[in-house]
Amino acid sequence: MTNLEKISSIKKTLGSKLTIPAHHYETDDIVACADFVGDSYKLAVDCSHTDAQYIVFCGVRFMAESAAILAKPGQKVLHPEPGSGCPMADMITAEQAHAALKLAATRTSREIIPVVYMNSYADTKAFAGEHGGAVCTSSNAAKIVQHFLDAGKAVLFAPDYNLGINTADLLGIGAQTIKITRDIQLESIADDPRMFLWDGFCHVHKEFSLAQISRQRASDAKMQVIVHPECNREVVQTADISGSTSQIYAAIAQSPAGSSWAVGTEYQFVNRMAEKFPEKTIVPITTSICVEMSKIDQEKLLLSLESITNHEESGSPLLHEVIVPHHLRDHARMALNRMLAIMEN
Ligand code: SF4
Structure with missing residues (x-):
């Protein structure tokens, strides 16, 4: 049997107990095995609605983490290749975000609310949740930021500078942005700043x-x-x-x-x-590939699925289960749920 046939057979056996979401940037081989395909926003929404007991997430680590953060009690999220990360998400830590918020506060009397891109790890999402902020994706960044601007707040946007400045332009406040560099310095100065932008980037899209x-x-x-x-x-x-x-x-x-x-x-x-x-x-426009997304292949997906079968039969541990520590999960979930709530209004 080929790996694809083995995967199909396990999917059939597990039925509605299993779901396999895959990001659009995964390889054709993985997309062929997926139950649903989407960008990070669609995948987060779809995962929050599924009742499947096992979610085997084919995407980079922050996406699998987001599924685990939104998971219902008893649901298990597996990531077939834990080494599939996102260099942009690595460009900020919660510690840096705290320092940036402190520095930004020296430039405005407005309350500053963090809006963090989905492409960030649980600690950064938890930082946003803890400070009244929300997660956003590239499809809803303008609506999420506008929500806080309408309330008279300023926004600390991280980690992607380009999504931040392009969103600011869309909202007509491109001139009211200040860049904060990763060594916690202000790179530009604006009167009445409405957005403070972290200087992370995606090498795939910067090309x-x-x-x-x-x-x-x-x-x-x-x-x-x-x-x-x-x-x-x-x-x-x-x-x-x-x-x-x-x-x-x-x-x-x-x-x-x-x-x-x-x-x-x-x-x-x-x-x-x-x-x-x-x-x-x-x-x-160019053949720019996200190598991180390509790290999951059918062999790794099959190992994840076989570990579920073994777990069902003998209670053996699941392979590469995504566990987000409680103290991060609760705040990160607040930030993700705020995004979902703003989008529903
Ligand atoms: S395309 Fe860019 S932002 Fe998306 S996962 Fe790959 S490196 Fe990260």
Whole structure:
């Protein structure tokens, strides 16, 4: 039997006890095994609704952690490759976030609320929850930040600088931002700052440049350029559309046959869209891959599933179960639930 056949057989045996979410940037082999595929927001929402006893999360570690934070009592979350991390999430710790909040407070009399990107670890999410803040994703950052601005607050946004500044531009407050560097220094000064931006980044999305976009436009006059908001500010400003992975997918899926798209996000996802919509021209701006997402393969997924079967039969320990310490989980859950509540209103 192939690994895929073994995986299918275990899925059939476990039935509704098991669910396998996978992020859009996972490999085709993993997407083929998934019960649902999405970006980090969709996966968090779908995971919060599932009643499956075992969630085997195919994504990077912060996503599996978020599923564990939102899990219902008795639900178990497994991560087939614990070494699949996110360099951006590594760019801030709760300790640094506390220091940044303290420094930001010297620049404004407004209360500062942390908004942390989903791409962060449990300690940073817990920091946000503890200080009245929320998690956001690239699809809802503007709505979450606006919620706190409307209440007269300033926002400390972390860890992605590009998502922060692109969100600020969208909300018309790009000039009222201050960058805080990782050695806890203020890099720019603004009057009445409304957003303090941490200087983390995603190397996959920072790769895209204006020159690459010009080349794509020169190759096809009707080419539309769509990019992820983790791209650099000038790239987002030059693109025709900017949106989260799900928003990019929706825009392309809904476009008429014959449309041409140059896409600025992870290559495997762009490639899969090009195969799915052969009646449209869909080209990657560069072949920029998230190697972290590629670390999970069918063999590792199968080991996770076999550990569930063994656990059911003999009570043996689950392989790579995601455990978030209580003291972090409660505050991190508050931050995630605030995001879900703001989005429902
Ligand atoms: S694409 Fe970038 S932000 Fe997303 S997991 Fe990979 S490194 Fe992290």
